[in-house]
Amino acid sequence: MSGLSTGALIVRQARYQLLTFWRIPVALFFTLALPLIMLVLFNALFGSSDIDTDEGTWSVRQFYTGGLAAFTAVSATFTNLANMVPIRRDEGVLKRWRGTPLPTWMYIAGFVLSAVIIAFIGVVVMLTLGVVAYDLQIEWAKMPAAAVTFLVGVGAFAALGMAVAALVSTASSASAVANAIILPLAFISNVFIVTDDAPAWIGTIGDIFPLKPFVESFQDCFNPTVDPPGFNWAQLGYVALWGIIGGVIAVRRFRWEPSGTSARGRRARRRHADVAAS
Amino acid sequence: MSAVEVTGLVKHYGDVRAVDGISFVIEPGEVYALLGENGAGKSTTVEILEGYRTATAGQARVLGRDAAAGDRAWRDRIGIVLQTSGIEQEFSVRELIELYGSAYSDPRPADEVIDMVGLTEKADDRLGSLSGGQQRRVDLGLGIVGRPEVLFLDEPTTGFDPSARRRSWDLVEQLGEGGTTVLLTTHYLDEAEHLADRVGVLNKGRLVAEGTPGTLIEQVSGTIVSFNVPADIDLADASTTFGQLLGTEIDLVGRLVEARVSAPTAAVHRLTSWSLERGIELDSFTVRRASLEDAFLRLVDDDATDGGEP
Numbered sequence: 136m137s138g139l140s141t142g143a144l145i146v147r148q149a150r151y152q153l154l155t156f157w158r159i160p161v162a163l164f165f166t167l168a169l170p171l172i173m174l175v176l177f178n179a180l181f182g183s184s185d186i187d188t189d190e191g192t193w194s195v196r197q198f199y200t201g202g203l204a205a206f207t208a209v210s211a212t213f214t215n216l217a218n219m220v221p222i223r224r225d226e227g228v229l230k231r232w233r234g235t236p237l238p239t240w241m242y243i244a245g246f247v248l249s250a251v252i253i254a255f256i257g258v259v260v261m262l263t264l265g266v267v268a269y270d271l272q273i274e275w276a277k278m279p280a281a282a283v284t285f286l287v288g289v290g291a292f293a294a295l296g297m298a299v300a301a302l303v304s305t306a307s308s309a310s311a312v313a314n315a316i317i318l319p320l321a322f323i324s325n326v327f328i329v330t331d332d333a334p335a336w337i338g339t340i341g342d343i344f345p346l347k348p349f350v351e352s353f354q355d356c357f358n359p360t361v362d363p364p365g366f367n368w369a370q371l372g373y374v375a376l377w378g379i380i381g382g383v384i385a386v387r388r389f390r391w392e393p394s395g396t397s398a399r400g401r402r403a404r405r406r407h408a409d410v411a412a413s
Numbered sequence: 414m415s416a417v418e419v420t421g422l423v424k425h426y427g428d429v430r431a432v433d434g435i436s437f438v439i440e441p442g443e444v445y446a447l448l449g450e451n452g453a454g455k456s457t458t459v460e461i462l463e464g465y466r467t468a469t470a471g472q473a474r475v476l477g478r479d480a481a482a483g484d485r486a487w488r489d490r491i492g493i494v495l496q497t498s499g500i501e502q503e504f505s506v507r508e509l510i511e512l513y514g515s516a517y518s519d520p521r522p523a524d525e526v527i528d529m530v531g532l533t534e535k536a537d538d539r540l541g542s543l544s545g546g547q548q549r550r551v552d553l554g555l556g557i558v559g560r561p562e563v564l565f566l567d568e569p570t571t572g573f574d575p576s577a578r579r580r581s582w583d584l585v586e587q588l589g590e591g592g593t594t595v596l597l598t599t600h601y602l603d604e605a606e607h608l609a610d611r612v613g614v615l616n617k618g619r620l621v622a623e624g625t626p627g628t629l630i631e632q633v634s635g636t637i638v639s640f641n642v643p644a645d646i647d648l649a650d651a652s653t654t655f656g657q658l659l660g661t662e663i664d665l666v667g668r669l670v671e672a673r674v675s676a677p678t679a680a681v682h683r684l685t686s687w688s689l690e691r692g693i694e695l696d697s698f699t700v701r702r703a704s705l706e707d708a709f710l711r712l713v714d715d716d717a718t719d720g721g722e723p
Contacts, residue, residue: 138518151504151512158503226499234463234495236488236559237516392465 144237148245149252156215156253166215167257170207171264174199177327178269186329193360197272200265201354202326204258205288208353209317209346211254212289216246216296217313221306229391239391247293254289265357274356276363281356287371288349291378295345297385304394320346325354345377414477416441416563416594417462421471424457424618431457433618434471439611441562444585444595446605448709449615455598456496458615459567462596463493475563489518492561494552496568496598502541506532509540510554517559529587530554531580546573553581563594570604582608602706612705616713629708636677637703638684641696642668658683673703 139147156162177199186193223229232242265271296313303309323330323337324347330337341347348370355361417439424432432454439445447455460466461473464483473480478487500509507523514520521529527536530550540548549572556564566585570578585608589595599605605612606626614622614629622629638659642651648668655663655670659680663672674680681700688695 138520139515144515147512147515154508155501155503223499227495227497228499228501230465231493231495231498231500231555232516233465234488234493235513235516236485236518238485 141241144241145244145248148237148242149248152246152249153252155219156249162215162219166210166253167207167260170203170210170257170261173327174203174261174264174269177203182269193358194270196269197265197357197359198325198329198354200261200269200271201357202350204261204265205350205353206321206326207257207261208254208285208289209292209349211257212247212250213292213296213299214313214317215250215253216293217299217303218306218310220246220297220300221303221309224300224390225306225393227393230393233391243297247297250293250296251289255285258285262357271357272359274359274363274365277356277361277365280363280365280367281353283366284349284352284356284371287375287378288353291345291349291374291381294378294385295381297389298381301385301388301390317346320344323347324350326350345374349374414441415439415474416443416476417445417596418472418474419458419462420474422458422461422468422473423470424454424461424466425469430618432461432468435613435615435618435620436471437613437620437623439594439596441594442589442592443610444589444597444608446609446612447596447598447615448600448602448605448612448705449598450600450713452617453615454618455615456567459565459596459598463491463565464488489559490562492556492559492564494556494564494566494569496571498552500540500548500551500555503539505537505539506543506551506554507536509551510558513555514558519560520558521560523558526554526558529557529584531577546577549573550577550581553584557588561593563596564588566595566597568598568600570599570601578604602704602709606705614709614712622708622712626705629712630703630705632708635673635675635703636700637671637707638674638677638681638700639669639671640698642670643688643693643695645693655684658687669697673707 156166178196182196182199184195186195186198220229229242233239262271262273266273299313299316300309303312320341321327323333323341324344325341326346330341348367352367352370352374355367356365415438417437419438420436422432422435423430435454435458437445447458449455457466458473461468462475462480464480467481475483476487476490483491504512506527510523510526514523514526524533524536527533530553532547532550532554535543535547540551543551549569553566553569556566569585570581573581582604585595585597589608589610595608597605597608609626611624612626612629613620622632624632642648642655642665646654648665651665651670652663655672659672659674660676660683661672661674661680663670665671672680677700684695
């Protein structure tokens with residue numbers, strides 16, 4: 136077949152998803168603006184204190200910047216995809232694309248690539264604000280670890296977002312489910328508050344889910360008490376494992392059509408049959 | 414090779430037989446209309462042919478391929494306008510046509526498509542600001558952007574105002590003349606009569622009649638004579654009186670007499686002589702050729718009474 140190459144098609148799809156994102160103010164606000172507002176607020180409220188960790192003392196400003204940057208990456212991938220994909224499915228947009236020659240995996244790839252780009256922009260903006268306003272120290276020797284951690288994290292959370300999109304039936308429930316998962320987890324995963332002094336069971340729950348290992352691995356890349364190169368292979372492996380499970384669920388359970396259409400059709404046909412029989 | 418070949422197609426949803434063993438063939442360049450009421454099985458049949466659903470039994474081939482196994486090259490040669498399906502509201506008409514066009518190997522230029530569906534003035538407006546009928550025309554545009562050899566149109570003009578319908582008909586005619594095979598579903602009988610080379614009538618999942626609109630009308634009907642029962646004729650006597658005059662059974666709805674006559678000249682002569690003798694002017698007197706609607710209603714009614722099955 137002639138036409139655009141695979142790479143060009145995926146880039147075009149990603150560009151179209153980015154444009155969509157840009158044109159939906161709510162998505163833009165919750166994904167990119169809200170974490171920045173949190174950074175400003177947390178620093179205004181608690182920014183003067185220090186955190187005592189096992190490795191030494193750490194300024195809380197630096198703690199917030201790394202953690203909220205990781206959280207932004209999760210919002211842009213997990214929350215964004217778990218929200219948008221079911222919306223597109225409910226609208227019938229996915230079904231329409233399925234009727235075109237565009238291979239379905241390219242459509243998904245465009246969606247995921249756009250989410251990763253949004254995550255990257257969010258993280259860069261967050262870190263820049265951290266450096267400019269909150270004394271965040273960039274240690275270049277640890278940046279390769281930050282990049283690898285970012286890639287593993289966005290890959291895993293994109294896959295988990297697609298898994299949620301596949302498992303929930305409607306767009307409205309998808310949004311609720313995604314937020315009900317990610318917000319409580321954020322509180323016990325060192326995003327908003329340090330959990331070192333929290334009860335043991337909170338630490339255990341946090342360790343089970345992939346958010347805390349990802350946030351901690353990313354924070355470590357900006358933690359002055361951690362020495363380069365800063366790779367947390369065990370935690371990254373755990374995050375990747377979650378991502379693989381999410382990816383398998385997403386692939387096996389993915390649906391292109393709104394749920395309930397066939398059931399509605401069935402009921403309608405049954406009604407029709409009843410009417411005809413009476 | 415036929416463009417579309419359906420053989421013994423069956424689709425069950427649970428215990429409901431949505432499609433119950435239908436067969437038809439569409440030749441290249443033909444415009445074929447599937448006609449039926451809601452729930453007759455039109456959309457199920459079309460969605461099997463589009464590759465969205467798998468059949469319970471039977472064959473559905475499009476361009477020589479089993480529709481359920483259609484690949485990318487096959488999809489490149491077909492166009493789909495679904496009955497209902499969303500469009501990205503955040504984009505302009507032109508952006509969407511270009512975007513969806515990029516999926517095809519040889520897309521029509523966006524401006525050409527926009528002109529074909531009559532949206533030139535709205536080309537740069539976002540979908541969210543268009544009316545329902547205008548969005549439906551975007552649907553049509555997305556269906557034809559890939560220069561399809563076979564185009565599926567599932568109730569394409571539902572919700573259109575009369576002028577928009579006319580324009581869409583012109584477009585379908587133009588595509589048909591250009592050699593595109595079109596499978597159209599509709600419950601507008603005038604639409605099928607106007608556009609289709611051949612019509613298949615679906616009722617409760619079965620194909621109850623097939624032919625050109627002309628032959629379908631000929632088969633089941635003749636000429637329709639209708640008028641209102643004159644004021645001084647008792648309604649109770651109307652059936653007998655006019656039945657004898659017209660030489661056939663009549664339908665009486667309120668005061669309206671309707672009769673399908675096979676020898677209209679003689680029947681009309683008897684009726685008008687009778688009324689002239691009595692000095693009666695027949696109110697709303699009309700003689701017209703039966704339409705596809707008459708044929709369709711008769712087919713569906715006959716099927717309900719003779720079919721044996723509920």
